[in-house]
Amino acid sequence: MTNFVSTHWGTYETSKNNQNNIKINKWSKDPNPSDFGLGFLDAATSDLRINQPHIRKEWLKDRHNKKNLRGLDEFVPVSWEEAIDLTASELQNVKKEFGNSSIYAGSYGWASAGRFHHAKSQLNRFFNLFGGFSSSFQSYSYAAAQTLLPHIVGHDLYSFLDEHNTWNTLEKECDLIVMFGGMPLKNSQVSAGGVGKHTTEKELRKCVNAGTKFINISPNASDAAKFLNAKQISIIPNTDTALMLSLAYILITSNNYDQKFIEEYTNGFNEFKSYVLGEKNNKPCTPEWASSITSIPVETIKWLAKEISAKKTMVSVSWSLQRASAGEQPLWMGITLASMLGHIGTEGGGIGFGYSSVNSTGDVFKKIPWKSLPQGNNKIRDFIPVARITDMLEKPNELFQYDGRKLKYPNIKLIYWAGGNPFHHHQDLNRLVKAWQKPKTIIVNEIWWNAQARHADIIFPANTALERNDIMLNPRDPTIIANKKTISSVGESKSDYEIFSSLANKLGFKNLFTENKSELDWLKYLWNESIKVSEEMNLKLPEFNKFWEEGCFEIPIEKTKKIMFKNFRDNPVKNPLNTPSGKIEITSNIIKNYNLKDCKGHPTWIEPYEWLGNKDNFPLHLISNQPEYRLHGQLDNADYSLKNKIKDREPVLINSADAKERNIENNDIVLIFNKRGRVFAGARLSDEVSKGVLVLSTGAWFDPDYEINADLHGNPNVLTNDIGTSLLSQGPTSHTCLVEIRKAEKNEIKKVTIFSKPHIQKKA
Ligand SMILES: Nc1nc2c(c(=O)[nH]1)N[C@H]1C(S)=C(S)[C@@H](COP(=O)(O)OP(=O)(O)OC[C@H]3O[C@@H](n4cnc5c(=O)[nH]c(N)nc54)[C@H](O)[C@@H]3O)O[C@H]1N2
Ligand SMILES: Nc1nc2c(c(=O)[nH]1)N[C@H]1C(S)=C(S)[C@@H](COP(=O)(O)OP(=O)(O)OC[C@H]3O[C@@H](n4cnc5c(=O)[nH]c(N)nc54)[C@H](O)[C@@H]3O)O[C@H]1N2
Ligand SMILES: [Mo]
DSSP states (O other), X not given: OOEEEEETTEEEEEEEOTTOOEEEEEOTTOSSOOGGGGGHHHHHTSTTBOOSOEEEHHHHHOTTOOOOOTTTXXXXXXXXXXXXXHHHHXXXXXXXXXXXXXXXXXXXXXXXXXXXXXXXXXXXXXXXXXXXXXXXXXXXXXXXXXXXXXXXXXXXXXXXXXXSOOHHHHHHHOOEEEEETOOOGGGGGOOTTOOXXXXXXXXXXXXXXXXXXXXXXXXXXXGSOGGGOOEEEXXXXXXXXXXXXXXXXXXXXXXXXXXXXXXXXXXXXXXXHHHXXXXXXXXXXXXXXXXXXXXXXXXHHHHHHHHHHHSOEEEEEOGGGGSSTTTHXXXXXXXXXXXXXXXXXXXXXXXXXXXXXXXXXXXXXXXOOOOOOXXXXXXXOOEEEGGGHHHHHHSTTOEEEETTEEEEOOOOSEEEEESOOHHHHSSOHHHHHHHTTSSSEEEEEESBOSHHHHTOSEEEEBOOGGGSOEEEOOTTOSEEEEEOOOSOOSTTOBOHHHHHHHHHHHHTXXXXXXXXXXXXXXXXXXXXXXXXXXXXXXXXXXXXXXXXXXXXXXXXXXXXXXXXXXXXXXXXXXXXXXXXXXXXXXXXHHHHHHOOSSSOSSOOOOXXXXXXXXXXXXXXXEEOOOOSSSBTTBTTTSHHHHHTOBTTBOEEEEEHHHHHHTTOOTTOEEEXXXXXXEEEEEEEEESSBOTTXXXXXXXXXXXXXXXXXXXXXXXXXXXXXXXXXXXTTOOOOTTOOEEEEEEOOXXXXXXXXXXXXXXXXXXX
């Protein structure tokens, strides 16, 4: 029997030696395990764990006191009983005085991987029983795509991802993969809901061995693994749409595109074509025009057009491209370009969105709609597109636009967050910090004393996956894992389930919340329901006890392959897409009729709100990509991530020429700044990153020093801008950001404080 712990970054074996010391080991069956899990146990048992409930001092003294002290105040440790009493009475007060829509429990975040102890599901189940809450919609990862895709291909994001050509088709048939934004292997270490075995590197190697060629279009050459031997084309960030438009221009003017595919399978090409040719009061999208925008030489653009039209090509667009100003455009344009190349629906090419953005894209798996914790129904209709949190807090009751609708921001008096960290994930943190002072009360379930916990009024200490039993059931992963409790709860921490059970008890609906089930009862329930679901799909799962004993169940991988939109290609009349035309909408009349200034009826070059083509005072583009050494902010306090820091700061990659111009040397502490904020970081000189571009990965724990108005540690979201992708989708735009950088003066450098505990009053 093996004991496992399963996380978003992989599955690990846990073992005990003779002294009863516990160790986390890589799983022998994972061909490519991630190192980040190895430090999980140390992080879970470190001093930074929140070891009992805490209340912010001023809030405890007088919760009506309007002093703006969140993030600055001390904390008072209290008993569970006191914390539950206070929270329950505050929930009732707010509900009575302001109604349930004044409670925001949108609580975005990745939390942990288990099916039962999924913090947001627990939170939402609790609040549905409490009468409802204002919620959030969609994901920071791909909000623009989530709104756009149903309009243009009639698929929601998830079914679109599931349709992707599997690696086994590309290995065999694809000549060329053009990667807009690369396929960074660092990102395939994780997958939301858990990873059994890491497959992406192995699959990419098979493509290389079979002769597939790769082109990496990115400001960062390391977005393509060395073994891909990719041709590197550096591009000015956020200008991929212009490049693709010029490729379309060349294909149109040389009559070198698949007209049959366009006619049979797409809608509105002619309108798009007149735009490309400059017949709509715009400049024609010539290679010269695109070269001046993208900084790519005209000759390279022409060469690229030849390559993609001569070969069976996969146009691969990374998710990152749409987390940017006008982020709908590169994806829409990528689909349009792939349509012109005519390989959609075949084994050898088409369109990809998110290969290697996470582990699962392109894998063969039998997707089973596993049972989740039932959440009930939310009686409150108010919601925000997920990244509009600061706007909502700043502008209660104001109208905003979203996907052709006018909606109203709710007036929020209480926030409850569990399993996510807006002080990691949200843009323009200085603005968020201000808006965060407005609600009466903020309650958080957190594991560690990160910025999320430090900006709350009531903090409940939550368990890690090491302290709970759970089942890792990810519909996009063929491995199912029994996650066994490895250590006892650290300090007085509890699972989110226990926290909400106690609150429900105080509020009089414990039985409804728990259904009188223990943790193990719930796991059995989820398992037995999953047995029913899988039987319908001709899959036999073992009985719960057998599964629990064995620790792992592998769904047999069938010898199948998937080809995106194959049925549609085979017979577009019988199998139309779920769009108004039944075809791929190169022009969408619905979007056109919305009449938006920042998202037109077909793919268009829309200047980002800030970019290197219009520098203002800040001459460098900051990319804040996903971190190689952790998951967002999770495990930033673990050894693996800490070892990568420079003088305790997050490394910022800077091109050697940019560094030289500023007298910055390797390992210098630097200050990165713009009109929104100031961030200290550690310089790492690199020639992989284009001149004019900095890369500061997201996830360094926010360590604000409000006296000097700077983040001491290197969180890029102090610098990023909080403006929606467009009025269509209102997605986040973290990849659109201009900054300047300089060497930090000796006398302005302060110590990083976020990895020491906050001020906590001594227990009485
Ligand atoms: N600048 C910039 N910002 C970005 C991005 C970017 O590319 N650039 N990417 C965006 C994207 S795509 C995403 S998905 C978001 C991610 O943003 P988040 O998902 O909010 O980031 P995490 O750090 O994973 O936050 C999860 C939090 O939940 C806590 N947690 C873990 N397990 C549990 C649990 O079981 N119970 C409770 N109560 N808490 C738990 C962790 O300690 C952690 O603080 O960030 C977004 N922000
Ligand atoms: N190790 C690790 N892996 C992760 C995560 C993590 O926290 N850690 N987070 C996961 C999550 S939540 C998500 S949503 C996915 C996100 O997956 P992606 O969105 O693919 O991830 P990013 O790392 O933000 O971006 C990939 C690359 O795109 C390039 N890029 C950025 N802007 C542009 C541009 O305008 N044009 C071009 N051509 N290239 C550009 C950057 O150089 C960057 O390295 O990653 C997942 N994978
Ligand atoms: Mo994400």
